Amino acid sequence: MRSALHAEWTKFRTNPGWPALLVAIVVGTAGVSAAADGCTGGACTADLPRLSLTGVQLGQAVVALLAVLVMGNEYSSGLAAVTYAAVPRRLRVLAAKAVVVAVVVAAASIVAVGGSLAVGNWLLPAHHLVPRTAVGAVLYLVLIALLALGATTAVRNPAAASGIVLALLYAAPILTMVVSDPTWAKRLQQAEPVSAGLAVLATTGDQPIGPWKGLGVLALWALASLLVGATFLVRRDA
Amino acid sequence: MTGFGDTLHAEWTKFRTVPGWVLGVLAAAAGIVAFGLLPGIGGSCGTSACPTLIGPDGTEVRDSFTFVHQPLAGDGSITVRVAALKSAVPWAKAGLIVKDGTTRGSTYAAVMVTGDHGVRLQYDYTHDIGGPAVGAPRWLRLTRAGNTVTAAESADGIRWTGVDHAQLPGLPATAEVGLFVTSPEFVAEIRQGLAAGTDSGPSRATGTFDHLTLEGGWRGAAWRSDPVGDAAAGAADGGSGLERDGDAWRVTGAGDIAPSVAGGAGVGVTVTQTLTGTFVGLILVVVVATMFVTAEYRRGLIRTTFAADPGRVRVLAAKATVLGAVTFGVGLVAAAVVVFAGRRVLRAGGVYVHPAALPTELRIVAGTAALLAVAAVMALGVGALLRRGVTAVTTAIVVIVLPYLLAVAVLSGAAASWLLRVSPAAAFALQQAARQYPQVDNSYRPADGYFPLPGWAGLAVLTGWAALAFAAAALLTSRRDA
Incomplete structure (x- = not known):
């Protein structure tokens, strides 16, 4: 396992692209957060700790992109055949990739979230630090990366995988919004990874699900995605 | 190639x-x-609220208010002083209205004092003309001549300024004319979790009128107070209607006379x-x-x-x-x-x-x-x-x-x-x-x-x-x- x-x-x-991606995670997250902090008016002052982390909405796309590339590059370059020849136990490869992705994304997210909160503290006088949202945002981004890694392992085509993951990230919250029946809307928001996962960022208002429970839902999604990926990986040709 | x-x-x-x-x-x-x-x-939507009313020009409208009225045959005018308007929302309305009966959705013209938007002339639901940006107390006058309804306002009841006039092609020879008060829902934006939403609820306004004078083809009938539309619901809990106190008329109403909209305040x-x-x-x-x-x-x-x-x-x-x-x-x-x-x-x-x-x-x-x-x-x-x-x-x-x-x-x-x-x-x-x-x-x-x-x-x-x-x-x- 250590060699894998x-x-x-x-x-x-x-991989020559990774510094750019890590910079994009940090700059994208902090930049969008700063832009959101800049907005004024009554509606903006509702939940300052959450507002200062608005950039997570963009950061998650870059994080997903990174995870998709880590697995997708194997298939788009034909490297997968060599990899599996060197490490015939394929699950070990997936586990190693998951560890690398989790560690790298966690490191980048800590900087990105820290930067967003620092900018928030600087721009918003009334802003205060809530440790739960900071830790939650980092965990959220790591789980999104693992979800994307599992999906790419299952789909193999990196472009299609990124399409699927981004559709899940961006379309799911919009579609749960339009359901009018409040019971069903709440159920969907509890079950759908993004709304549930992002509940950890909120400090006011009535959330569909508790902060840690919400992250738990997202963790289940990530786990399921990795399991599906693992099943495909073991069963089929490289 | x-x-x-x-x-x-x-x-x-x-x-x-x-x-x-x-x-x-x-x-x-x-x-x-x-x-x-x-x-x-x-x-x-519920059973009673929709489909909504259709106004004279085919748009969907809302039409509910408290109407203190009597018939006016042919031409004439009505003058009143809005002494006070007690309201919670910017678009609460108290003033004078000429309308084709008490049927909801019928043609009308009204001059009014609003909660926060000054004196206004509104007609046929979608038309809105602003007058001076002052609230109660204010004198208002509505004059009907044929199909033309002219609105005027004054600070003291002596020097009058015209607001504007409205053409109401569908107005019958005998129209119902009188005082009205109404007050739309309040709307506030709220944010819950990932989704931003709105909160809204009914509001009520009370307008106090005095110095009511009539000129022209009035038949001298008694004043009638009718809740038009949803205002009837407010009447059940004693929240709408008319109270007379000597020269003063206290009219309470809820609802709106306006185009119907989707979203926070609509259905x-x-x-x-x-x-x-x-x-x-x-x-x-x-x-x-x-x-x-x-x-x-x-x-x-x-x-x-x-x-x-x-x-x-x-x-x-x-x-x-x-x-x-x-x-x-x-x-x-x-x-x-x-x-x-x-x-x-x-x-x-x-x-x-x-x-x-x-x-x-x-x-x-x-x-x-x-x-x-x-x-x-x-x-x-x-x-x-x-x-x-x-x-x-x-x-x-x-x-x-x-x-x-x-x-x-x-x-x-x-x-x-x-x-x-x-x-x-x-x-x-x-x-x-x-x-x-x-x-x-x-x-x-x-x-x-x-x-x-x-x-x-x-x-x-x-x-x-x-x-x-x-x-x-x-x-x-x-x-x-x-």
Whole structure:
């Protein structure tokens, strides 16, 4: 396992695109957060800790992109055949990739979330730090990355995988919004990964689900996605 | 050398022979239709509230107020002083009204003092003319001459200033004329979790009138106090009606005389909201459009393509034409199904869909198709610029789709409206069905189907972005190695 981990880490760090992606996670998250902080008016002052983390909405797309690339590059370049020849136990490869993605995304997210909160503190006089939202945002981004990794393993085509993951990230919350029946809307928001997962960022208002329970729902989604990916990985040709 | 027709044919063949792309575009259409016909879609209406009333010019209206009236045969005038208006909302109204009977939705003209918007002349529900921005106490006068109703106001009852006049072609010879008070719902924006929402509830106003004088063809009948419309509900708990105290008349009422709107203060959904599935369709279209060019780079097919047709810009143009035509056609069919057939399905399921004029519906259908087609061309440009499928798909979705999500579900107020002015998501304005009335307080939010730009301007913004992406792609594709 250690050699597989080492191999995956080497693959990741020698990929020329990764510094740009990590910078994009930090700048995108902090930038959108700062832009949201800049808005004024009554509606903006409702939940300042959440407002200062608005950039997570963009950051999650870059995080997903990174995770998709880590697995997708294997298939788009034909490297997968070599990888599985070197490490015949494919699940080990997936586990190593998951560890690398989780660690890298966690590191980038800590900087991104820290930057967003620092900007929020600087721009919003009434802003106060809520440790739960900060930790929750980092965990949220890590879980989104694992969800994307599992989906890419299942789909293999990186472009299609990123389409599926982004559709889940952006379409699901909109569609649960239009359901008028409040019971069903709440049920959907509790079951759907983004609305449930982002509940951890809210400090006021009536949330569909508790903050940690919501992250738990997202974790289940990520786990399910990894399991589906693992099943496909073991059963089919590379 | 090949002509554009051959290139077009080649690109069309590529498109239709990849099952994933065809399925993706069909799934986009299916998404638009499925979410349009979803019975759980916003705002199902009670038994009494909808369908709403239709006013003299065919618009949907609200008509409920407390009416203290008597008949006026022919011409005449009524003068009164509004001594006080006790209200909680800016658009509470107390004043004089001439109306075709007490039937709801009939033609009228009224001069009034409002809670926060000064003296106003309003007639036939959609017309609103502002007078001086002062509140009670104020003297008001309404004069009927034929079909013309003239409003005047005064600070002291001696020096009068005309507000304006209204033409009411449908007003019968004998009209009901008198005092009225009404008060619309309050609307406040609230934010819960990821979704921004609105809170609203009924309000009530009490107007105190004195110095009532009449001139002209009055029959000397007794004053009658009638609740018109929903005001009857308020009367049940003693909240509306008339109290006389010597020369003073205290009238309490609730409701509004105004156009009916969708959203926080209204009932039902607009055509715009039935097209929420466009968002899903857009994501799929963007993915397919991006892959339509990045797949060629991934497979190395691009070298064959450019060897067969060295005019690289022509290849890009052919791809854009194929994608634009396919997505426009598919979007047109899907939106037409939702707008024309969907309304019947939704109404059968107890959801009230506000009717829109046929030209508006056609604009919405064609606009949805255009939105998908232009966004597809933009995504194609992004794909040709970045060449790598994943990066291009993510970039295209972040640029085209994320602003709409932020504007509708996350941000609110100025930030949301700014995003819908400058980002590619501005083109969603093409789907706006309802009119925004300044004289009705409502949460005119993007989530309720109200956009900051007119439809054509929104499309222009998206087209500008698409042209930029396409031009950059054309330039780079010709300059760099395949």
